[in-house]
Amino acid sequence: MTLYDDLRSMADTEHEKERRYGYCLRVCTAAACVSQHSDSIKKAFDAEVKARGLDEQIQVKGVGCMGLCAAGPLVMIDPVRDNTLGPTLYEKVTVEDVPEIVDALAQKQVVERLERKMDIPFFQRQVRIVLENSGIIDPENVDDYIAADGYQAFSHALTSMSPADVVKEITASGLRGRGGGGYPTGLKWSTVAKASGDVKYVICNADEGDPGAFMDRSVLESDPHRVLEGMCIAAYAIGASKGYVYVRAEYPLAIDRLKTALKQAKRKNLLGHSILNTEFDFDIEIRLGAGAFVCGEETALMASVEGRRGQPRPRPPYPSDHGLWGKPTLVNNVESYANVATILRKGADWFAGIGTEKSKGTKVFALAGQIENTGLIEVPMGVTLREIVYDIGGGTPQGTELKAIQTGGPSGGCIPADLIDLPVDYESLVKAGSFMGSGGMIIIDNTADMVNVAKYFMDFCKSESCGKCIPCRVGTAHMYNLIDKIDRGQATHADLDLLLSLCDLVANTSLCGLGKASPNAILSTLRVFRNEYEAKLLDGHVGAQPEAK
Amino acid sequence: MRNQTNIAAPSDDKRWKLVEATMRRNGYRPDALIETLHTVQESFGYLDDESLQYVARKLRVASSQVYGVATFYHFFTLKPQGKHVCAVCTGTACYIKGAEKLIEEVHDNYGITPGQTTPDGELSLVTVRCVGACGLAPAVVLDGETHGNMKPGQMSKELETAINKTGSAEPVSHTAIPEVMPQ
Amino acid sequence: MTAPTRSHIKTLKIDGKDYSGHEEETILDIARQNDLFLPTLCQIDGLSVAGACRLCLVEVKTWNNRLVPACTTHVEEGIEVLTHSERIDNYRRMILELLFSEGNHVCAVCVSNGNCELQALAQKLGMDHVRFPNLRPVRVVDMTHDRFVLDRNRCVLCARCVRVCDEIEGAHTWDITGRGIDARIISDLDTPWGSSDTCTRCGKCVNIYPVGALVEKGSAIGEMVKHHDFLEYIAEMREARE
Amino acid sequence: MSEQKTKVTVATVWLDGCSGCHMSLIDMDERLIELAQYIDVVYSPLVDRKDYPEAVDVALVEGAISSSEDLEKIKKIRAHTKILIALGDCAVAANVPSIRNIFKASDILSRGYLENVTAQPQLPNDPTIPTLLPVVRPIHEIVPVDVFVQGCPPSADTIYTVITELLAGRMPVVTELTRPGA
Structure with a gap:
């Protein structure tokens, strides 16, 4: 019997106790619902259940994100032993609603005014790998994760797979980086695994900087051990003994949950020396970001982990052989790591069976903007934007029409509404002038002014430029000034032409990806919505010249 | 090598013990700089020259480098914040749903722009990149508490209530500050 | 130096001609050894490379016509490099325009007039005007030092001063504060240079600075001539000792 | 008469500059006589003509755009000139006059006419005096420019080359x- 089997049986024993309840009442305790006081709601449920002596029948559990953030705070009631009442989801719950919900539950009834039907496409169309435990397990309880097959893959890798086998499996799965570019994860791992050196590092990029994206935070808040397990497996595969999670300081809840998870994992000997009685040593530390979008770039991120200004440096040398403190370093983002354990557990073939030919598996998106069902979703690669926006997302608010879909954050682009049948995969999005990015998806309706939207992103890129290279530092300032001039109706065609040549310069000569991608918001909107730009020019549509010569 | 524990804290304020603890935990290594600055800001609300100098000495990092790091990251602030901090989320979802109008409203009523504090020290206005409450856009974090679906007018009321509640009494705890990102 | 073994020597084409170099050498090294002109601003022999000014970008035909900085890109077997083309020359000129638009680069009243790397590059690359309106930043001029002056409005943020002070002098008096278009040079805790207790008054920063932002006090227009031969000398001496 | 018609008409204009570029122009010395065979200076601070002519072939413009008068003039010049040459750093880059751009125009006036004046301090208020623009700009930020000639001032040789090339x-x-x- 391995040490993992011990852990598993202990967790299962705990889990067994849970099976004795009639119902499990899950309260979402991820950030969006917490900001609507779901923590007080959970306490109120605890108190209410206890006061009525129902604590033997109803288990109240704080869980992670259930996805439908716009309808929060969310409360889910699942039958355990008692099947009188089917699964029930309550939305927009307040502390005042608690007694009524408990009353109803005691009488096996539903509070209809709060019920959110679950037979809607929002729930039915999703395929959950990364989010499989989100909204179900208690993110602050490692046993809950273990009972849900957690750390099984890691244990299996340690005891019955060679590091090369692990890399092979990840490569075969076809997993690609979920942070934006879509670089094949297996290839990245094998490069670092092959790099010479005794000391290697594993970094988890949780510096989710896209405004309007909250996938990584949600995963960390809802299922932190999944990310740690992915890092552990990666460390074993490449031969690293130290890992860092670089997480935004703006995510206090995610940081707390990560800290708790790290403590628990260490206590269970899932981290530290001689992990699970093997010869493998690995430890993870948290490093806090401090508000710099550019730190999503690998070399800037590593500078920041080293305690310096987060400025990128030219590549090569690549982090795979010259990374953190000059040592070979593997950098993946939260969602990439979150896929790893499941891939090992269910097999590369299973994973490769989901998605498209070149984009395997699923992708988590944060749906926001002018859309009914704001929230977090996970869909197989290759679904169309139409399915996401209309079926899952419920379409734009009443009375407005879809105009564009913005993906990839400030470095991405706007996809016009007429490409609504575009399949969502790495290549198709690039072809449409945007890119996958980390998963922010902002729905823009016909009330939006696209020049103004582009200006918003330009403002972002300008204030997030690190200032190291000239094209990005000065170029973004002028790009902003020029688009502002257009937006204020004071520009001419000459200004627009100058803006375009500046976009070309910045895209081709900047040092890092942030600089290179900073013109995307302008270029992608200009391509499709040029008429909106020209309508704002002093010299109107094409043909007119600024000043007569 | 100098003994880093011998460099005394600027005062006997107990909060320095927290700062010291962070540095000790990291072995006084220079790479603990950002971690340490986080602890200073959490404890004191902002980073002043004295604390920057102290951290520089302790971690053996040049003071200009410490200053460079402290000003590179927008999360850090070198100025004390007002008693109340109003953080308007300017993430994309909030922008699409009119965050700019909220900033204008604060400006119209209190005469401050993002990054500024009213002369009486009552209110600081900051913008945050994304508080993750995209479903509640536009969102405002007032003294650490998130208010969603804010409309102009409604926001003024919330601000008034918050400011009148405390009057000139106790400043709001600094623990609220790490949730906001001064620009 | 020991003679490099054959496998460390790479052959490459620059502007259609064959050259060879050691794999540790950069495209810029090879270009300079063969008197091929490449504009540079942040790079200076003897200091670490930054790859920041992007003026030495060259096009590598064999890498999908990708633009790479010559100063940080090591030579590789069989690559074909283009140092000049209409596209590259346009980019370089536009980068200079951006620099000129970023601050006060009025040459006529600058102590470095006639001895300025930025000015010389503008002429050499044929930048005859700046299409971007000047950003007119108001940055503090530090006159507090008894021997030197820092005019931040003339600074190009090449960070040569930061690097020489850190890497050669070992004082690290200089660093950069803020970021993006608001970034600027500071001494210590953004405190007056004259009161710095870390500055050794060695003047290395002044002498290697490419423009008239760091100058000797009392120099009049066009009088500030800089000397930075010491840098290569120190670097070589150090290398020999190691 | 017919010989005169073939001559190129040239204007030289002095906006906000120190007149150094015009000094350089005069510095062409005897070459001016040579050029006089081919060009006709139809408007200049150096010739007595008040209005800008209807049609000019080449205008050499010295100085930046600093006042309402400069602004009016340059628009008129552009409209009535075939080839507009920005002559010297002030015309090309706003140069020394633009150093005032970091201050507000009203602050500059008050420094010059109120704070530093002991006898009868008052701001100029005659409507015939041009007002200062908020920002001093180079010519090409107002109207299109055909040739840029840098220098403070450009040398006589440079100006000579510009003119002979055009000819x-x-x-x-x-x-x-x-x-x-x-």
Whole structure:
């Protein structure tokens, strides 16, 4: 019997106790619902259940994100032993609603005014790998994760797979980086695994900087051990003994949950020396970001982990052989790591069976903007934007029409509404002038002014430029000034032409990806919505010249 | 090598013990700089020259480098914040749903722009990149508490209530500050 | 130096001609050894490379016509490099325009007039005007030092001063504060240079600075001539000792 | 009469500059006589003509755009000129006059006419006096420019080359001869 089997049986024993309840009442305790006081709601449920002596029948559990953030705070009631009442989801719950919900539950009834039907496409169309435990397990309880097959893959890798086998499996799965570019994860791992050196590092990029994206935070808040397990497996595969999670300081809840998870994992000997009685040593530390979008770039991120200004440096040398403190370093983002354990557990073939030919598996998106069902979703690669926006997302608010879909954050682009049948995969999005990015998806309706939207992103890129290279530092300032001039109706065609040549310069000569991608918001909107730009020019549509010569 | 524990804290304020603890935990290594600055800001609300100098000495990092790091990251602030901090989320979802109008409203009523504090020290206005409450856009974090679906007018009321509640009494705890990102 | 073994020597084409170099050498090294002109601003022999000014970008035909900085890109077997083309020359000129638009680069009243790397590059690359309106930043001029002056409005943020002070002098008096278009040079805790207790008054920063932002006090227009031969000398001496 | 018609009409204009570029122009010395065979200076601070002519072939414009008068003038010049040459750093880059751009125009006036004046301090208020623009700009930020000649001032040789190149029917490129601050 391995040490993992011990852990598993202990967790299962705990889990067994849970099976004795009639119902499990899950309260979402991820950030969006917490900001609507779901923590007080959970306490109120605890108190209410206890006061009525129902604590033997109803288990109240704080869980992670259930996805439908716009309808929060969310409360889910699942039958355990008692099947009188089917699964029930309550939305927009307040502390005042608690007694009524408990009353109803005691009488096996539903509070209809709060019920959110679950037979809607929002729930039915999703395929959950990364989010499989989100909204179900208690993110602050490692046993809950273990009972849900957690750390099984890691244990299996340690005891019955060679590091090369692990890399092979990840490569075969076809997993690609979920942070934006879509670089094949297996290839990245094998490069670092092959790099010479005794000391290697594993970094988890949780510096989710896209405004309007909250996938990584949600995963960390809802299922932190999944990310740690992915890092552990990666460390074993490449031969690293130290890992860092670089997480935004703006995510206090995610940081707390990560800290708790790290403590628990260490206590269970899932981290530290001689992990699970093997010869493998690995430890993870948290490093806090401090508000710099550019730190999503690998070399800037590593500078920041080293305690310096987060400025990128030219590549090569690549982090795979010259990374953190000059040592070979593997950098993946939260969602990439979150896929790893499941891939090992269910097999590369299973994973490769989901998605498209070149984009395997699923992708988590944060749906926001002018859309009914704001929230977090996970869909197989290759679904169309139409399915996401209309079926899952419920379409734009009443009375407005879809105009564009913005993906990839400030470095991405706007996809016009007429490409609504575009399949969502790495290549198709690039072809449409945007890119996958980390998963922010902002729905823009016909009330939006696209020049103004582009200006918003330009403002972002300008204030997030690190200032190291000239094209990005000065170029973004002028790009902003020029688009502002257009937006204020004071520009001419000459200004627009100058803006375009500046976009070309910045895209081709900047040092890092942030600089290179900073013109995307302008270029992608200009391509499709040029008429909106020209309508704002002093010299109107094409043909007119600024000043007569 | 100098003994880093011998460099005394600027005062006997107990909060320095927290700062010291962070540095000790990291072995006084220079790479603990950002971690340490986080602890200073959490404890004191902002980073002043004295604390920057102290951290520089302790971690053996040049003071200009410490200053460079402290000003590179927008999360850090070198100025004390007002008693109340109003953080308007300017993430994309909030922008699409009119965050700019909220900033204008604060400006119209209190005469401050993002990054500024009213002369009486009552209110600081900051913008945050994304508080993750995209479903509640536009969102405002007032003294650490998130208010969603804010409309102009409604926001003024919330601000008034918050400011009148405390009057000139106790400043709001600094623990609220790490949730906001001064620009 | 020991003679490099054959496998460390790479052959490459620059502007259609064959050259060879050691794999540790950069495209810029090879270009300079063969008197091929490449504009540079942040790079200076003897200091670490930054790859920041992007003026030495060259096009590598064999890498999908990708633009790479010559100063940080090591030579590789069989690559074909283009140092000049209409596209590259346009980019370089536009980068200079951006620099000129970023601050006060009025040459006529600058102590470095006639001895300025930025000015010389503008002429050499044929930048005859700046299409971007000047950003007119108001940055503090530090006159507090008894021997030197820092005019931040003339600074190009090449960070040569930061690097020489850190890497050669070992004082690290200089660093950069803020970021993006608001970034600027500071001494210590953004405190007056004259009161710095870390500055050794060695003047290395002044002498290697490419423009008239760091100058000797009392120099009049066009009088500030800089000397930075010491840098290569120190670097070589150090290398020999190691 | 017919010989005169073939001459190229040239205007020289002095906006916000120190007149140094015009000094350089005069510095062409005896070459001026040579050029006089081919060109006719129809408007200049150096000739007695008040209004800008209807049609000018070449205008050499010295100085930046600093006042309402400069602004009016340059628009008129552009409208009535075939080839507009920005002559010297002030015309090309706003140069020394633009150093005032970091201050507000009203602050500059009050410094000059109120704070530093002991006898009868008062701001100019005669409507015939041009007002200062908020920002001093180079010419090309107001109207399109055809040739840029840098230098403070550009040398006589440079100006001579510009004119002879034009006379030869070529658009002059003189960045090798001159530079900003030269």
